[in-house]
């Protein structure tokens with residue numbers, strides 16, 4: 075049976091944590107689609123042309139240690155505006171979604187564009203301040219030299235660009251269940267997501 079779970083939402087809302095936990099619970103494979111855009115962004119920062127970077131993307135590009143930096147996040151959000159770049163990444167994501175044994179994909183346009191027929195769609199949100207605070211702690215914990223103000227500005231700039239772009243903007247699918255994680259613990263958010271997915275696939 076092919077099960078697809080689509081998890082979308084703005085930066086640092088908890089999509090990654092929830093997606094990994096849902097995938098582990100159901101034994102599904104997980105694809106963080108933001109990593110594809112980050113890998114393209116990193117290649118562009120290294121001098122590549124955006125479309126050439128997207129069409130030549132190689133699995134080893136996803137292993138680059140720099141992909142989680144704020145600079146690469148901004149570059150990812152910038153290349154993600156280019157419709158040809160997005161188009162170049164569609165087939166890979168759809169093939170992943172259809173793999174035997176089930177798949178969880180997280181990103182910005184999974185429930186709306188990449189997998190409109192996904193059995194379960196979640197839209198994970200949290201207030202901008204809450205998301206920035208979490209991202210700041212995550213980056214500072216990794217030893218990156220960042221300020222809380224700069225992280226909030228980065229998150230807000232990316233959200234604005236991701237929401238306002240013409241192609242595949244960040245928006246909840248009409249049939250997505252929204253989970254606001256602002257006042258939830260990780261365990262509570264994960265439990266809500268698993269309960270919803272279970273209700274959709276059983």
Ligand code: DC
Pocket residue numbers: 085086107108109111112147150151154180181182183184232236
């Ligand atoms: O999920 P993330 O923060 O790693 O994503 C980085 C950027 O990539 C994000 O700001 C917008 C873009 N992106 C996208 O446009 N569509 C996706 N499905 C995933 C990410």
